[in-house]
Amino acid sequence: MKRKKVLALALASTMLVAMMGCGNTSESNNSGASENEGAADLTSYEDIILGEDFTDLEATITMFNNRTDLDSDDYGGVTWKEYLAAFNEVYPNITVKITTDTNYADDALTHLQSGDYETIMGIPAIDSADFSTYFISYGDLETMSKQINYADEKMYQQEVYGVPFTATTQGIVYNKKVFADAGITETPKTPDEFIDALKQIKENTDAIPLYTNYAAGWTMGVWDMYTGVSATGDEEYANQKLLHTKDPFKDYGDNTHPYSVYKILYDAVAEGLTEDDYTTTDWEGCKGMMNNGEIACMVLGSWAVPQMKAAGPNVDDIGYMAFPITIDGKQYAKAGADYCFGINVNAPTDEQQAALVFVKWMAEESGYSYNEDGLPVATKNTETKLSFDGVDFIDDAPSIDGEEDLLNELNAESELNVNNGGDRKIQELIEHASIGDMTFDEIMDSWNQLWTDAQDVCGAEIQY
Incomplete structure (x- = not known):
C-alpha cells in the first residue's frame, strides 16, 4: 500500500542517519518548563538530531489522543502499532503507551484538571495563558517557525507549547461516483x-x-x-x-x-x-x-x-x-494544524526528553501527515496528497497580543462556543430546521444578540 510505503521510506531515512553518525512527580506551576526540576538539562526540539541523539535513552512515556481508529488492525492506513514499531527500530528503549478516546475533547480537559495526565497529549481547549501550567515550551516562536509550520497554533507570549503531527484543511468529503x-x-x-x-x-x-x-x-x-x-x-x-x-x-x-x-x-x-x-x-x-x-x-x-x-x-x-x-x-x-501535542510540565526530565524525541519523530520522520492526507508539518517536508485546484490555502492569523483569551471569554459568556466545540448550537439549528418552529433568520438574530451581550460584558470594542 502506498501510504505504508511512505512510512517505510521515512524509517529507512532515519536509520541511514543513525548509521552515519507516566508518573507525575512534582506539583504544577505557572512558569512552565524553566522551573521544572532538571528542565535546563533538556536538549531542545531544535537541537535534537533524529536517529543520532538519544538512541540509548531508556524511558516509558504515555500519550493520550483522539485517533481511536488507529488502534484497530482493520484500519486501512498506518496504525499506532506500526508507528510505534517503526519508532522503536530507532529508539528501542523508549516505550510509548498510547491511549485513545472517542470523547477526547471533554475527557482531555478532565485529565488536565485532575493533575494526573499523560506525558504527551493533544492540547484541548484551554486558555492560552494556562499553557505553561500544564506543558513545557518547545522554544520561542521565531525558532520553532524554522522547524515546523503552524508553530503559532498553540503559542502564548511568543513561546510554543504544541507541535502538530499533521495539518488539515476544511472542505467537503464526497463520493465522486454518486455525484457523477x-x-x-x-x-x-x-x-x-x-x-x-x-x-x-x-x-x-x-x-x-x-x-x-x-x-x-x-x-x-x-x-x-x-x-x-x-x-x-x-x-x-x-x-x-x-x-x-x-x-x-x-x-x-x-x-x-x-x-x-x-x-x-x-x-x-x-x-x-x-x-x-x-x-x-x-x-x-x-x-x-x-x-x-x-x-x-x-x-x-x-x-x-x-x-x-x-x-x-x-x-x-x-x-x-x-x-x-x-x-x-x-x-x-x-x-x-490538527491537534497540537504538548508535553507534561511535571513529568521527570528523562520522560520529557523521550517525549521531545517522539513528538519530533512523529512530526518530521514518521510519514504521519502524508499518510493521513494532511498538509506538511515539518518545514523541510513538502510532500502531500492534498490539493484543491484553483483554491488558495490560508491559515488563520493568531490573536492580537493581549487578546489571546478574548474569544474564549466571548464563547463562555454567549455559550455559542464558535470554534470551541460548539456542537450543541448546531444540533439545535438542525432541530429547528427539521421542525420548522424557527426560521433561519430568527436563529441568526438570537445568536447576534447573544454575541452582542457577550461583547458588552467582556469589554470587546466594536470595530467592524
Whole structure:
C-alpha cells in the first residue's frame, strides 16, 4: 500500500542517519518548563538530531489522543502499532503507551484538571495563558517557525507549547461516483449551487445527499471551522475581527460570512436533503456508507478522507472539494494544524526528553501527515496528497497580543462556543430546521444578540 510505503521510506531515512553518525512527580506551576526540576538539562526540539541523539535513552512515556481508529488492525492506513514499531527500530528503549478516546475533547480537559495526565497529549481547549501550567515550551516562536509550520497554533507570549503531527484543511468529503451518477459534472462553488447539487442527488440516486452526523455531537462543531477563511477569504477574521464585529451572524447579502455557512445546513435539513432521522446517525457506520455510495457528502475536515477511503473497497470514489463559498470569484480554504501535542510540565526530565524525541519523530520522520492526507508539518517536508485546484490555502492569523483569551471569554459568556466545540448550537439549528418552529433568520438574530451581550460584558470594542 502506498501510504505504508511512505512510512517505510521515512524509517529507512532515519536509520541511514543513525548509521552515519507516566508518573507525575512534582506539583504544577505557572512558569512552565524553566522551573521544572532538571528542565535546563533538556536538549531542545531544535537541537535534537533524529536517529543520532538519544538512541540509548531508556524511558516509558504515555500519550493520550483522539485517533481511536488507529488502534484497530482493520484500519486501512498506518496504525499506532506500526508507528510505534517503526519508532522503536530507532529508539528501542523508549516505550510509548498510547491511549485513545472517542470523547477526547471533554475527557482531555478532565485529565488536565485532575493533575494526573499523560506525558504527551493533544492540547484541548484551554486558555492560552494556562499553557505553561500544564506543558513545557518547545522554544520561542521565531525558532520553532524554522522547524515546523503552524508553530503559532498553540503559542502564548511568543513561546510554543504544541507541535502538530499533521495539518488539515476544511472542505467537503464526497463520493465522486454518486455525484457523477446524479449528473453533476463540476463541484459546486456557491451555496445555491451546492443545494442544487444535493437536489440532483436526491432526484437521480438512492444516496443520502448530505449526512449531518448529528448524533455524534462533536461533528457538529466542525461547521464553525468554515466561518473564517472559507467564508471570508480573510486570515484575520476568525481570531481578530470576529471578536469586534457587530452582528457577525447577519446576512451580508453576497453568500459569504458565517450566515451563509450555517444557512447551507439549515436549508439542506429543511428541504429534506439529509438523512430521514438525524437522531440515528452513526459516525463509525457512515464511513462505510460513504465508501459504498449510500452517502453523497459530509462536511468534515480533510482528516476524514483517509478514514472514508479505508472503510471499503471503493478508494477511488472518495474525493474532497472546497467549501461552496466564493469571494470575488475566488475560493479559499483554511490550512491549519490538527491537534497540537504538548508535553507534561511535571513529568521527570528523562520522560520529557523521550517525549521531545517522539513528538519530533512523529512530526518530521514518521510519514504521519502524508499518510493521513494532511498538509506538511515539518518545514523541510513538502510532500502531500492534498490539493484543491484553483483554491488558495490560508491559515488563520493568531490573536492580537493581549487578546489571546478574548474569544474564549466571548464563547463562555454567549455559550455559542464558535470554534470551541460548539456542537450543541448546531444540533439545535438542525432541530429547528427539521421542525420548522424557527426560521433561519430568527436563529441568526438570537445568536447576534447573544454575541452582542457577550461583547458588552467582556469589554470587546466594536470595530467592524
